[in-house]
Amino acid sequence: MEYLVTLLDTDFLGKAAGIWLAFFGIVTALLAFDLGVLHKDDQEIGVKASLLLSVGYISFALMFGAWVWWYLGAQSGMAYFTGFMIEKSLSMGNVFVIALIFGFFAIPRQYQHRVLFWGILGVIILRAIMIGLGATLVSQFGWVLYLFGAFLVFTGIKMWIIADHVPDIGNNPVLKFLRKRIRVTTGLRGNAFWVREPDPVTGKVERWATPLFLALVLIEFVDLVFAVDSVPAIFAITTDPFIVYTSNIFAILGLRALYFALAAMIHRFKYLKYALALVLVFIGTKIFLVGFIGKFPPVISLTVTFGLIAGGVLFSLWKTRSQQPASQMP
Numbered sequence: 001m002e003y004l005v006t007l008l009d010t011d012f013l014g015k016a017a018g019i020w021l022a023f024f025g026i027v028t029a030l031l032a033f034d035l036g037v038l039h040k041d042d043q044e045i046g047v048k049a050s051l052l053l054s055v056g057y058i059s060f061a062l063m064f065g066a067w068v069w070w071y072l073g074a075q076s077g078m079a080y081f082t083g084f085m086i087e088k089s090l091s092m093g094n095v096f097v098i099a100l101i102f103g104f105f106a107i108p109r110q111y112q113h114r115v116l117f118w119g120i121l122g123v124i125i126l127r128a129i130m131i132g133l134g135a136t137l138v139s140q141f142g143w144v145l146y147l148f149g150a151f152l153v154f155t156g157i158k159m160w161i162i163a164d165h166v167p168d169i170g171n172n173p174v175l176k177f178l179r180k181r182i183r184v185t186t187g188l189r190g191n192a193f194w195v196r197e198p199d200p201v202t203g204k205v206e207r208w209a210t211p212l213f214l215a216l217v218l219i220e221f222v223d224l225v226f227a228v229d230s231v232p233a234i235f236a237i238t239t240d241p242f243i244v245y246t247s248n249i250f251a252i253l254g255l256r257a258l259y260f261a262l263a264a265m266i267h268r269f270k271y272l273k274y275a276l277a278l279v280l281v282f283i284g285t286k287i288f289l290v291g292f293i294g295k296f297p298p299v300i301s302l303t304v305t306f307g308l309i310a311g312g313v314l315f316s317l318w319k320t321r322s323q324q325p326a327s328q329m330p
Helices: 002-008 017-038 047-072 074-090 092-104 109-140 144-161 173-181 211-235 241-269 272-293 298-319
Strands: 194-198 205-209
Touching (some): 017 047, 074 092, 074 211, 092 211, 092 241, 109 144, 109 211, 109 241, 211 272, 272 298
Antiparallel strands (some): 194 205
8 A cells, every 4th residue: 555655756757646637537537427327329419419528628727727736836727727728729720620620521420420430549658658758858958948939939920921831732742641552442432431341353351441540640640740739739738747748638638529519600710820920929929928027927828828819709799790611511
């Protein structure tokens, strides 16, 4: 028993191992309940169910943030909520691209939750690697934060310029690479990612990937691309790996749950990308201003971030109040 207590108190990336285990326990329980109870069978998720599930995830995220505030202090609490808000907002772009991917492969709504769920597991691992690497670099080389700042300013300006750009899924280099190197069925095979079928040329039974697997890989790739923006943005708010990682994961969990509601009205958030571009420029610039005016109080970062995002959402909803969706999801 004494050994277990000592193990739980062992420092891991600046926090006791027991705190990390508690967080992973919460995430595991949420995912197990989601897949094992709520969605153990393939089914189409409606807007109402999507909203209710998202409210549940967001409630857990807010309760966890309240605990961070109480246990680790107000500064950590504000950093968590700022990171959560930034990740949640930046991931809105994911919704648009994910909808395009599902449409490109003609994935029925009843199978989309399965792809998103398994995608979450990949996100948890990929974000852990990226954040662990980022934390190591920042702790060893303080000047890396200035690289993050410059990258965020550059990304923010680029996001503003290409805000109306629509990705071409068919010409995605990852998709081209996969199609050249693995066998892919011409259509879906239910909810399977892989199947064994005879080769039409040789007659030999081979292992084939399905379009569902290609959709999963592309969604993971998209998340990796978006993480290149969001992870440095949160490191610019706090260098605490625990705050960075937990705010990231809770934001992504809630957004995937909200996907089915947001995808139907993504056209209403047309101008949010411009607000997000300003957020990235603000956060990147803030890093360089520290040497002149000192460190920004967390409350200012939280207030400015919230104000820009809220302004982008409200302006988008007002400007698109009479618009209809350009297309329906499959």
